[in-house]
Amino acid sequence: MHDKTSTTAHRRTTPGRRKFLGLAAAGAAAVGTAGVGWAAFASDPAAPPRTFHTQGGIDRRKRAMTRILNATDPTVLAAWITGTGSAPDAIKTEMDTQVDALADAAATGTGTARDAVLASWVRTAATQRTIWDRKYEFLHTGSGGAGTFGIITDEVRAKYPTQLGSDPQWDPDMDSHSEVWQSMTSEERQIEILRTSTAPGVSRHHLGSDADFFDTTPQDWTDDGPEAANYKWLRANAARYGFLQTYTAKSAEAHPAISEERWHWSYAPVTEAVLEFTRGNQDVIADALAELWSYDPARYTYIEENWRDYMFHVNEKVYFG
Numbered sequence: 087m088h089d090k091t092s093t094t095a096h097r098r099t100t101p102g103r104r105k106f107l108g109l110a111a112a113g114a115a116a117v118g119t120a121g122v123g124w125a126a127f128a129s130d131p132a133a134p135p136r137t138f139h140t141q142g143g144i145d146r147r148k149r150a151m152t153r154i155l156n157a158t159d160p161t162v163l164a165a166w167i168t169g170t171g172s173a174p175d176a177i178k179t180e181m182d183t184q185v186d187a188l189a190d191a192a193a194t195g196t197g198t199a200r201d202a203v204l205a206s207w208v209r210t211a212a213t214q215r216t217i218w219d220r221k222y223e224f225l226h227t228g229s230g231g232a233g234t235f236g237i238i239t240d241e242v243r244a245k246y247p248t249q250l251g252s253d254p255q256w257d258p259d260m261d262s263h264s265e266v267w268q269s270m271t272s273e274e275r276q277i278e279i280l281r282t283s284t285a286p287g288v289s290r291h292h293l294g295s296d297a298d299f300f301d302t303t304p305q306d307w308t309d310d311g312p313e314a315a316n317y318k319w320l321r322a323n324a325a326r327y328g329f330l331q332t333y334t335a336k337s338a339e340a341h342p343a344i345s346e347e348r349w350h351w352s353y354a355p356v357t358e359a360v361l362e363f364t365r366g367n368q369d370v371i372a373d374a375l376a377e378l379w380s381y382d383p384a385r386y387t388y389i390e391e392n393w394r395d396y397m398f399h400v401n402e403k404v405y406f407g
Contacts, residue, residue: 135187147355168374169211169292188327206298214286224267236282276388287378295356307348330404
């Protein structure tokens with residue numbers, strides 16, 4: 087577990103809680119110059135992907151990413167982290183190169199068509215808000231919903247055994263599920279969604295460092311499921327390109343719990359640097375999130391109090407098997 091109140095030596099001094107207004111515009115204006123002075127640490131667009139053999143190599147590259155972040159306005163970084171702005175140019179180039187490299191290798195290594203390897207990659211806060219809202223509002227497929235989602239937690243299933251039975255996922259098209267959902271408090275709904283899907287502003291998919299590979303159906307990734315061979319390949323090879331599995335079995339045991347996602351992999355040099363920045367600049371991030379959620383704060387009451395846990399309670403070590 088991480089101490090959500092910890093700070094790091096690189097933390098910038100800001101005059102109180104800086105109000106997060108117009109960050110998207112600020113990000114567009116300033117991000118082009120991000121990383122100036124750190125060209126030695128940037129990725130040449132024509133350079134081959136980086137490869138890693140030890141945690142030490144990951145840590146050294148993370149320090150290079152941290153130096154770029156330290157040279158960038160914190161509010162510009164907050165816009166990127168929360169999904170309303172862009173990554174510093176040098177970092178974006180490196181993330182794109184590494185995600186593509188892992189996807190290329192996965193396609194070759196598993197015999198999968200390249201266009202079927204990346205199930206999901208970058209999502210803006212606006213896209214994540216659409217996902218969050220349709221789940222929170224429990225929309226039927228005929229009125230903007232997207233079918234089944236998430237998992238039904240044991241706590242809720244125990245309260246409503248007749249209505250939910252053994253159904254593995256929430257289904258807005260089932261009247262019995264809708265009956266249960268409508269009876270739940272806002273906080274209970276948020277907790278159910280957050281087991282498998284993050285709120286806008288909190289998703290690591292905003293960064294461009296994280297991608298979902300092959301398929302995102304939880305049942306398919308069991309040890310004997312159809313994605314078992316692909317998971318075995320990722321476990322054996324993702325570290326070579328600097329990737330770690332973000333949500334592991336330990337994530338499901340944490341409080342709050344986040345279900346294991348064997349398909350979700352993060353480029354560690356960037357995500358570790360971002361976590362360090364976020365821990366040291368929590369007020370700036372909190373202001374950005376408050377602005378994102380201001381359209382209807384009632385549906386974000388729980389995550390507003392607990393966003394640090396969902397950002398920080400993640401795996402931070404690359405597996406070199």
